[in-house]
Amino acid sequence: MSPAPAPGLAIAVVGGGVTGMAAAETLLREGAAPVTLYERESSLGGLCAGAEIGGLACDRFYHVVLPSDRETLAWIGGLGLADKLVWSRAGSGFYGRGRLVPFAGAADYLRFPFLTWSQKIRLGWGILRAAAIRDSSGPAAASSEAWLRGLFGTAVTGKIWMPLLRSKLGPAAPRASAAFIWASIRRLLSGRRGPAARESWGALRGGVRGLAAAAEDRLRRDGAAIRTGCRVRRLELLADGRIRLETEAGPAFHDAVLLTLPGPEAGRLLPADAPGAKLWSGLEYLGLEAACVLLQRPLSPYYVINLLDESLPFTGIIETTNVLPPEEMAGRHLVYLPKYRPGAEDSAGGGTNPLLLLEGLKTVFPDLRDEEIIDVRLQRAACVQAVLPPGPSDPFPPEARRPLPGVFVANAAMITESPSNMNAALELGREAARRILAERAQRESLNREASGRSASSG
Numbered sequence: 001m002s003p004a005p006a007p008g009l010a011i012a013v014v015g016g017g018v019t020g021m022a023a024a025e026t027l028l029r030e031g032a033a034p035v036t037l038y039e040r041e042s043s044l045g046g047l048c049a050g051a052e053i054g055g056l057a058c059d060r061f062y063h064v065v066l067p068s069d070r071e072t073l074a075w076i077g078g079l080g081l082a083d084k085l086v087w088s089r090a091g092s093g094f095y096g097r098g099r100l101v102p103f104a105g106a107a108d109y110l111r112f113p114f115l116t117w118s119q120k121i122r123l124g125w126g127i128l129r130a131a132a133i134r135d136s137s138g139p140a141a142a143s144s145e146a147w148l149r150g151l152f153g154t155a156v157t158g159k160i161w162m163p164l165l166r167s168k169l170g171p172a173a174p175r176a177s178a179a180f181i182w183a184s185i186r187r188l189l190s191g192r193r194g195p196a197a198r199e200s201w202g203a204l205r206g207g208v209r210g211l212a213a214a215a216e217d218r219l220r221r222d223g224a225a226i227r228t229g230c231r232v233r234r235l236e237l238l239a240d241g242r243i244r245l246e247t248e249a250g251p252a253f254h255d256a257v258l259l260t261l262p263g264p265e266a267g268r269l270l271p272a273d274a275p276g277a278k279l280w281s282g283l284e285y286l287g288l289e290a291a292c293v294l295l296q297r298p299l300s301p302y303y304v305i306n307l308l309d310e311s312l313p314f315t316g317i318i319e320t321t322n323v324l325p326p327e328e329m330a331g332r333h334l335v336y337l338p339k340y341r342p343g344a345e346d347s348a349g350g351g352t353n354p355l356l357l358l359e360g361l362k363t364v365f366p367d368l369r370d371e372e373i374i375d376v377r378l379q380r381a382a383c384v385q386a387v388l389p390p391g392p393s394d395p396f397p398p399e400a401r402r403p404l405p406g407v408f409v410a411n412a413a414m415i416t417e418s419p420s421n422m423n424a425a426l427e428l429g430r431e432a433a434r435r436i437l438a439e440r441a442q443r444e445s446l447n448r449e450a451s452g453r454s455a456s457s458g
């Protein structure tokens, strides 16, 4: 466990993922020390942390950067890692009806076998119309399926979009608002020059775990007290305005706290009667199980294979060593097989039998032989994707963002203009830090006014 933080009133950030690290960085840059960052795991990073497979280090989950991710690119540059970024046009593929086909450029779009000519025109036109929508209130108010049918028609929605949506939201897909799929289309296009153009992916040598490690080092150098291996269990607002955190290492006292945890975890920490606590506790989330497979040889030329065959035990095939040079994995090849599902737990191992996943992989790649599979590891995370039902475009009222005086919440559920991504998490963390500082400045100015009044009356 890391050393205890500096004594005295201070700001706490709970959760050391990208959002928490960005918030702590901003607080320190604005001179708000001391800042203490609490993380239950042994290192910072959250979904961007590291893992191990076949004796090699790898990322817990696959990550790429898009050319439009300005905050992420600036963060990478600011941490001195710009030379580790490699750009790739590995493209994507689709698997359905026993066929694996490319979907990486205009020619592939024209040859795409799963749609008729008129459906292809409808798909391209619908994507352009979806991308032109700037205001999220329309998609947020509609159910996904109804919104997709309106833009793409019944056939394209049934053949393409609903399988893709179910691959991300599983059984929760019918309950979700269309904001998620609208935001996903926008992000998809931000990596391309048109609906049928090839994407550009940026990947980091050393992985996003290297990025998280560099950010952790800089936070320590800038004076943050980083308490890893320290889960926060409860939060209580004291009569004197301070906030008491019950942590695994004992109680700690702060004058402002930012929770960057998924909704249900934030809801568990807050007092049950705190405004907003019920909203956070009751928010529906999907977990994720992702098998990480280390192979002797590449499977395909694609970074992502989208699956239209819903009988497979995973919902995508992501071949990381098509965007990162295989020497990153000692010449081996790394593939992730994710499945979003309710009720996954936070752990490595457990969950779905990896043999079942490998059988599924052999359905797509029948020539894959057992001796070519070096290792398989399952990574699991309990809350990775919030499922927001149709409603207002911002379903989080002020009391959910600031449930108590001095207590703030910022988590990926609040990212509604794009699917959760590092760029948006950086913006979210920084914006939350600025709200904390604004409230603190307001409180200090009120205190100064009050002490000025009492001095003049005395």
Ligand SMILES: Cc1cc2nc3c(=O)[nH]c(=O)nc-3n(C[C@H](O)[C@H](O)[C@H](O)COP(=O)(O)OP(=O)(O)OC[C@H]3O[C@@H](n4cnc5c(N)ncnc54)[C@H](O)[C@@H]3O)c2cc1C
Pocket: 014, 015, 016, 017, 018, 019, 020, 038, 039, 040, 041, 044, 045, 046, 047, 048, 061, 062, 063, 064, 065, 230, 231, 232, 233, 260, 261, 262, 265, 288, 290, 338, 384, 411, 412, 420, 421, 422, 423, 425
């Ligand atoms: C499979 C997958 C692929 C992705 N691919 C991409 C991609 O290609 N590009 C991209 O930009 N983004 C990608 N993302 C999204 C990106 O990882 C997230 O947007 C970002 O990591 C969210 O960071 P966060 O800090 O909000 O959440 P988290 O990373 O979940 O951080 C929350 C932290 O809080 C800690 N915590 C929880 N409870 C407690 C407690 N009680 N006390 C103390 N600490 C606690 C957790 O351990 C965790 O470290 C991907 C995500 C997933 C799941």
